[in-house]
Amino acid sequence: MQYKILIDPHPFLDSVQKWLQDRYDVEFLYLGSAIQRYGPKCTFESYITPHKLNLKNDALSRFPSWFTENTPTIERLVIQSLKDQSIKYGPGIEAMDLCLQNEDISLILLWNDVTALTKSLTFLGKKHGIPSLHVSHGIPGRVAVHGKIWADKIAVFGESSREVYITSGNPSEKIVITGNPYWDNWGPCSSHDVEKIKEALGLNSDKKVVMFAPTWYHNFSTADDPELKTKRDLEILLDTMSQLQLIDKVDFLVKLHGGHKDKTDFYERLLKAHDFSYKIFCDSSPLPLIQVSDVVLCAGSMVVETLLAKKPVIYHACEHYLSPQHFDDVISPFFTVDNAPFYVALNRVDLSRNLSRALNNRSDFSDEEIKKFLHRQNGPCDGKATERVAELAMEMAGTNKNTEKRVKFISPVSYEKRETYYSNIREDIPAMITGSPQRILEVGCAEGAMGELLKKRHQCEYVGVEINSEAAHKSEERLDRVIIADVEKANLKEYHINELSFDYIIYGDVLEHLYDPWTLLYEHKKLLKDDGYVVVSIPNVRNLKIIESLVNGSTAVTRLKI
Amino acid sequence: MNQNEKLYPDDMLRSLLSEKDILFLRESFKDQKVVSFCLWIEDQVLSELLTEFNFRRFINNIQSDKKLLSRDFTIKSSSDIRTNDFMDNIVRLMNEKKLLLSTLLDFLYNREVIVFYRRLSEILSPILEVDIITISKRIEKKSLSISLGNKLKERVRLEFAYWAERFVSSWYKDLSQEEDISIKGVPIGPIAEYALITDLMLEFPEKCYWNQEDYNAV
Numbered sequence: 001m002q003y004k005i006l007i008d009p010h011p012f013l014d015s016v017q018k019w020l021q022d023r024y025d026v027e028f029l030y031l032g033s034a035i036q037r038y039g040p041k042c043t044f045e046s047y048i049t050p051h052k053l054n055l056k057n058d059a060l061s062r063f064p065s066w067f068t069e070n071t072p073t074i075e076r077l078v079i080q081s082l083k084d085q086s087i088k089y090g091p092g093i094e095a096m097d098l099c100l101q102n103e104d105i106s107l108i109l110l111w112n113d114v115t116a117l118t119k120s121l122t123f124l125g126k127k128h129g130i131p132s133l134h135v136s137h138g139i140p141g142r143v144a145v146h147g148k149i150w151a152d153k154i155a156v157f158g159e160s161s162r163e164v165y166i167t168s169g170n171p172s173e174k175i176v177i178t179g180n181p182y183w184d185n186w187g188p189c190s191s192h193d194v195e196k197i198k199e200a201l202g203l204n205s206d207k208k209v210v211m212f213a214p215t216w217y218h219n220f221s222t223a224d225d226p227e228l229k230t231k232r233d234l235e236i237l238l239d240t241m242s243q244l245q246l247i248d249k250v251d252f253l254v255k256l257h258g259g260h261k262d263k264t265d266f267y268e269r270l271l272k273a274h275d276f277s278y279k280i281f282c283d284s285s286p287l288p289l290i291q292v293s294d295v296v297l298c299a300g301s302m303v304v305e306t307l308l309a310k311k312p313v314i315y316h317a318c319e320h321y322l323s324p325q326h327f328d329d330v331i332s333p334f335f336t337v338d339n340a341p342f343y344v345a346l347n348r349v350d351l352s353r354n355l356s357r358a359l360n361n362r363s364d365f366s367d368e369e370i371k372k373f374l375h376r377q378n379g380p381c382d383g384k385a386t387e388r389v390a391e392l393a394m395e396m397a398g399t400n401k402n403t404e405k406r407v408k409f410i411s412p413v414s415y416e417k418r419e420t421y422y423s424n425i426r427e428d429i430p431a432m433i434t435g436s437p438q439r440i441l442e443v444g445c446a447e448g449a450m451g452e453l454l455k456k457r458h459q460c461e462y463v464g465v466e467i468n469s470e471a472a473h474k475s476e477e478r479l480d481r482v483i484i485a486d487v488e489k490a491n492l493k494e495y496h497i498n499e500l501s502f503d504y505i506i507y508g509d510v511l512e513h514l515y516d517p518w519t520l521l522y523e524h525k526k527l528l529k530d531d532g533y534v535v536v537s538i539p540n541v542r543n544l545k546i547i548e549s550l551v552n553g554s555t556a557v558t559r560l561k562i
Numbered sequence: 563m564n565q566n567e568k569l570y571p572d573d574m575l576r577s578l579l580s581e582k583d584i585l586f587l588r589e590s591f592k593d594q595k596v597v598s599f600c601l602w603i604e605d606q607v608l609s610e611l612l613t614e615f616n617f618r619r620f621i622n623n624i625q626s627d628k629k630l631l632s633r634d635f636t637i638k639s640s641s642d643i644r645t646n647d648f649m650d651n652i653v654r655l656m657n658e659k660k661l662l663l664s665t666l667l668d669f670l671y672n673r674e675v676i677v678f679y680r681r682l683s684e685i686l687s688p689i690l691e692v693d694i695i696t697i698s699k700r701i702e703k704k705s706l707s708i709s710l711g712n713k714l715k716e717r718v719r720l721e722f723a724y725w726a727e728r729f730v731s732s733w734y735k736d737l738s739q740e741e742d743i744s745i746k747g748v749p750i751g752p753i754a755e756y757a758l759i760t761d762l763m764l765e766f767p768e769k770c771y772w773n774q775e776d777y778n779a780v
Binding site: 049050053054055056057058059060061062063064065066067070073074077078080081082084085086089090093094097114115116119120123124127148322323325326329473 | 589592668671672673683684685687688691693695696699712713716721722725728729731732733736737738739741743745746747748749750751752753754755756757758761762765766771
């Protein structure tokens with residue numbers, strides 16, 4: 001086998017595995033099998049944990065005094081936790097370490113880089129020079145533990161996920177938008193198929209179907225009472241349906257998160273107290289359930305799944321948030337109350353009105369709004385996410401020999417300034433700017449290094465557009481003006497950028513990242529003076545090194561220069 | 563710094579700042595919402611308690627990179643500002659003017675403002691404890707309306723979660739002597755974060771940081 005991939009399997013990666021097996025000489029080693037294989041060969045050290053936590057005197061000095069008052073208890077907890085975690089994960093870590101020493105692994109492929117075991121694996125990957133790819137399996141919430149990704153690359157569904165990871169401190173260059181492979185074949189089905197699914201599920205074909213898909217609240221602020229919000233969500237919904245006199249008119253489906261099978265009894269107890277006919281699902285795919293539903297009440301990624309299946313959604317957040325502003329602060333960049341192309345219920349009145357409208361087939365959102373939202377969540381939505389993830393994996397597997405080994409822990413997540421491609425300076429483009437330009441626009445100005453050079457050279461006004469706010473803030477110190485925006489979404493006129501006002505517009509390795517560069521160029525042409533120029537650089541797919549990698553089996557675009 | 567020069571409270575605040583704090587504040591003051599929040603504090607709180615503090619002047623000094631006070635300057639907190647009295651007065655104001663507390667909590671929904679406020683609390687911590695957990699301890703909860711009580715309670719929960727998370731992701735960098743707490747080179751501190759935060763939240767349920775017995779709201 002040319003490539004061996006150590007994979008933590010998950011159904012949403014099945015299509016990626018199949019794609020790779022059909023096209024490449026690749027073998028998969030499952031994480032569970034690897035631990036089983038190497039576990040018996042381990043020596044199982046006795047793990048050393050400290051008896052006392054010698055925190056520096058000032059470790060808690062800037063914390064609220066509550067923490068200093070409770071330091072002895074906190075220290076005791078830390079020591080106990082270290083002991084427990086070492087016993088729980090130590091053998092697995094040893095087995096993985098031995099596995100990576102003995103197997104010729106080309107890549108570590110994970111759907112989850114947040115648990116102790118998988119985090120350890122990515123760390124061991126760095127120790128042994130093996131690259132790791134984390135394929136995000138959902139739209140991440142702004143929970144710190146979701147944002148700390150140690151893997152070398154993160155494949156995310158769409159722009160909104162990318163923003164979450166960046167604000168969590170991950171370097172933008174390690175994030176790749178691929179779309180969700182699981183959604184490649186996701187969509188509506190015919191009315192004939194709907195009837196067949198209803199029959200298979202034992203649902204009454206005359207009744208409307210309301211589906212509720214709760215998420216289990218694992219937010220740390222609710223850790224001491226995680227059932228509180230869940231119970232409240234369900235009871236508010238059942239009360240509202242009763243008030244709307246829907247008891248005999250609907251079948252009620254509850255679709256639990258796959259990891260919450262142990263909560264089935266909890267929901268069963270709550271539902272039995274009401275008169276609705278209901279069914280609870282946990283392991284099954286949500287797609288057929290969505291396809292037979294007349295409305296889906298949910299949170300998280302299922303919003304996208306429901307919209308892809310062209311069904312109405314109510315984002316059920318009744319009484320979770322104190323105001324729309326509070327909601328936006330927690331949920332964005334996923335969406336906000338104002339820009340959601342679906343119903344958002346923050347209170348019982350909203351819920352009742354929205355449920356009534358949805359069940360009466362009222363549509364308050366345009367196809368265009370929904371399409372725009374879906375692109376933001378799931379990239380191009382072109383059914384090619386599997387291909388993109390697979391090719392990214394192969395690109396990484398092919399380069400593993402060059403991966404730098406790391407033996408000391410360095411947090412991969414940092415808010416500190418990093419030297420990144422945002423601070424690189426191009427030498428080829430400035431040479432193309434001739435004459436005496438008065439005004440230059442650079443789309444994707446990064447940290448403004450090239451702009452600073454051109455501004456100095458031509459004594460001109462220099463305007464930049466940059467999507468990465470960290471880089472943009474840096475460029476603000478160098479350029480006359482910087483617009484922090486996604487250039488495809490921003491209307492530059494709203495930033496008082498006038499037509500016929502630029503001598504040059506520069507796109508340095510930008511256009512290939514856009515969904516629709518043609519429309520953008522058409523629009524931006526209006527900003528150029530009559531004798532203005534557009535300067536564009538894009539990667540050259542005929543570059544010998546890229547051709548070489550193509551011949552070797554990788555079709556992914558690399559980060560090679562032109 | 564000539565010790566005979568008149569010392570403004572905003573000079574005192576500046577004397578507490580590290581270089582990193584200054585960079586942070588300079589970035590924060592680019593955000594209009596943060597500036598509005600500062601001016602609101604000056605107008606609604608400091609105007610009654612500390613008229614000599616001028617937030618606008620402070621912001622301008624930070625933004626214009628005005629030279630810092632000498633680092634060996636010592637704050638005479640007890641003589642220049644009676645910090646205990648000052649804190650008592652802040653809490654008294656909050657207890658008297660419920661709208662003040664409510665507006666403060668509204669401001670904190672904004673992401674930039676809450677980040678700024680947490681950092682300001684840290685900076686001030688050697689002389690004043692203005693973090694929400696400490697303030698809420700001293701608020702007379704029985705006098706709060708249900709909605710304001712819930713609003714404060716939710717904020718305190720969020721703040722507790724924030725500081726707890728911060729602790730679990732930093733303690734292993736703050737040990738007084740370097741200890742090898744790892745298995746095959748894998749550092750147990752960082753990988754145990756998730757389990758530890760859960761342990762912390764379970765060990766300290768809400769009532770530990772919120773005076774539940776004094777609370778009338780649902």
